[in-house]
Structures are given as C-alpha cells and as structure tokens.
Amino acid sequence: MKYFNSILILLVIVLSHTSCEESKRVNNTDVVTVYQCPMKCEGKKTYHASQSCPICNMDLKLVENQTSKEVSDNEISDESIFNLTTNWTTEEGETIQLKNLKGKTLVMVMIYTTCKAACPRLVADMRNIESKIPENSLGNLQFILVSIDPETDTPKRLKEFAKENFMDKKHWTFLQGTVSGVREFANVLAVKYKQISPMDFSHSNIISVFNTQGELIHQQEGLGVDNKETVQTILELTK
C-alpha cells in the first residue's frame, strides 16, 4: 500500500510537470539554414552547409528568408498589408480579406459615417483625387473607405452613405471590420483615433496609397491639402 502511494505521488508529479513541458518543445521544422553563392554562379542552387562555391570559390552566403524559396504568384512581401488576416464586410455585404484586393492600386482612408466635421472634407479629398485620374486608369484602382466605428457603420449604413456621396461605383469600396481588426489596421496605417463620445471620434486625417502588392507607397496627411503628389503617385502606379 505504501509503495502504491509513493508511486502514485511520483506519477502525479511527473505528469503535472510534463503538462508544462509541452509548450517548451522545440519545433524542429522551422530552422533549416540554406547557403547560396553570392555571385549566383550556379543560378539558384543552394547548399545546406557553409562552404565555398565550387565555381568561383567565394564563401557561400546565408540565405535569410526561407519562405522566399517557394516563389509563386501568390507571394506577398513582408511589408504588405495583405499579411493581415482579419475579415471585413463590404457595403455590399460580402466578406473579404485585404488580400482579395490584390492586383489593384489602393487608395485608403479611415472615416466614420456619422462624422460631421472632418470626414465630409476627407471624403471630398478622396473625390478630388478620383476626379484627377483619367477614366481608363480607374479600372486598375480601388478607393477604400474603412470605418473606424464598426458598431454603427453596418454594411447597410455604408451603402446608404456611398449613394448619398455619389461613391457607389465599382471602384469605391467601404469596409466594416471588428473593433480589434480596425485597431490593428489603423496601427498599420499609423492612423490615430479615439472615441470621444458615443457618436464622435477624433482621428488623424491620412490618405494612404498602396501598390498592387499592398505595400505602402505614399501618405497624405491633413485636410484639404494639395493632392498633387498623391495623384502623381497614383498615376505612376496605375501606368
């Protein structure tokens, strides 16, 4: 009986410790070092040991990013906003992720529809930019308005807002997210906002331009500022 007890105690202690250990296990699959000749004498050929190139004799260089080995059309860079995986709902009620917008130049701004002061001007700024883009470039372009008030701005509300402001064409998209998704997205855009009353937010007025890969190219800050540079950037990207 005594033995049985001691064994039981031992067993329980060992078991309770292993439950902690589980999280400490090292993942073996993630560290594969790959070396490559800096002169690329053998094209893309890689080695698993640090030696010298058999052709030019230079020391092989460590290839940093493992994932880049599997080159494909779906590849997105480290700095792309398509790395964000939150779900959004458009004004049409569709659920999308940002990567669904890939392939078009994106002009993005954060607003909320009950806003009385800055947002109408910010929306006007967006329309001003739109008016300076030639018709045939609009097909390669998407204007995105992200709501910072996901609780009030339902897809229905956003659709009404789009109609009221003549922004219902195909190249305009309105997005409703989640509270945490919006916070994350604002962080990517370096947009600051704060709810100051149930109906009102203060927020920074930033219009951001992304290339077709989702990389931030240009930001315009302020209301009613000269949009020459922004338009120039968009024109270059949609060429």
Added chain:
Amino acid sequence: MKTILRLTICIILLWVTNANCQSKMVTIKGGTYTPLYGRDSLQVTINDFQVDVYPVTNQEYLNFIKKYPKWKRSQVKKLFADGNYLFDWKSDIELGDSQSLQAPITNISWFTANAYCECQGKRLPTIDEWEYVAMANKTMPDARKLDTYNAYILGWYEKPKTFNNKIGSTFKNYWEVYDLHGLVWEWTSDFNSVLISGESRKDVDNDSNLFCGSATIGATDLMNYAAFMRYAIRGSLKAKYTMRNLGFRCISDSIIGIKQKTL
C-alpha cells in the same frame, strides 16, 4: 485516511504546477476615475477585469516563440515589427548574455505583444485600464495626488537600465500588482488613441485641423508630469516600433482568466 490526505496533496501539487503555466493574475474591482486625458465627460468607468501580476518575462516570451515560430526574429514580417525586434537576443531562441530569464521582455512591437496576449486567451489592457491599476500605491487605489507617488515614478525615470531587473523587484501595489512603475513602460491596446501628434513641432495651432476633435485634447491635471510622460511616449509610438524599455502585460475580462468574454 492517509491515502486521501496524500491524494489531496497530489491534487494541490498538480493544480499549482498547472497554474504556473498560466501567469498569475489578480482581480481588479472596476470603478470610475478621471484619467489625465479623458472623453467629453472626463470620468471613465472601468469594468472588473483580471490583470497579470507581473509583466511578461523573457522566459514566457521565449516559450511563446517556440510555440509560434512565426514570431521568431528571423521570421517575423516587417509589417509587424521593426529591425530592433528582440535586438539583444543571440539567436531566435536564445537570450543575450546579460539578459535574465526573469526580466521583463522588451524590444517587442505592439503586434507581437497583441499576438502573445491573444494566444493566452487574454488581451492587452486599454490605456484607461492600465492607468486605473497603475494609479495605486502600496496602500491606496488612487495615490496620484501624493508627492511620494509621483516622486517614485520620476525617480525611476532617472535610473538607467531598469529593464534588466527581475520582475517583482519593485513594490506590490494596492491591487497586489507588481512592476507597473520601476521596470519598463508597457504597451496598451489603444496606445494610438493618444492624439498628441508624434512630433512636438506639429502641435501648433495651424495644424489643429489635423484632427476632428482637437479641442477636446487637454490634460486634466498638468501637475502629473510622470503620467504626462507616459502619454507622450504612447503618442510617439507606432505599432511596429520596438523599444528597449517597453514591455507589456495582459489582462482578461473574464474572472476565470482563460476564457475570454465576448463583448
């Protein structure tokens, strides 16, 4: 009888070791207070929540990285952390020589801190929640009016390299939470709601149209210099920035601490 006794001891042991896996939390009783920067009504109401007793340590963060390799230094996306991410570490899974496992993790970005808390079923505190817990001293829930309270924090600002100290090395406050002041600054979920623009030269009148409600931005208590410093730091941060003296801790809305209440 003896068997039952031993069994109980075993169960307690089991419980204790399991509880150690999840970092220790305490319950904070909600209430109303006036933060340095407030909403229109100035008063802010805080619901009950649970908070980590200590900031997240190097050891805990290391365990997290081993479990979720996408947050390793070599694999993290540049969108989510700048070049100084885990700067002092020797490798992806090795601390630097001068770093202690029990010291708070620093050089992490908002994205990585946010992911850490989410993986624990927790979240980052809001500024208001953090300040609510941090305005306590050893004996009072709101000690902001006391000279000693402010002097302590300002004294810490003058001390170099406190980020290398072990967790629990500062005082235990009214809520039994350690290290809110004295070791590292801490990330908050809505740090980007501090609407003083990043650079002081931008805070001039002719740029007040930068924000919808710039008139509402005003401190309630300009004497609270220590708190003002915290807000200024938050205002200057971007989510992918990493700093040597900026760590974090998580909170949880539910009282059990593991499941997260849906809002």
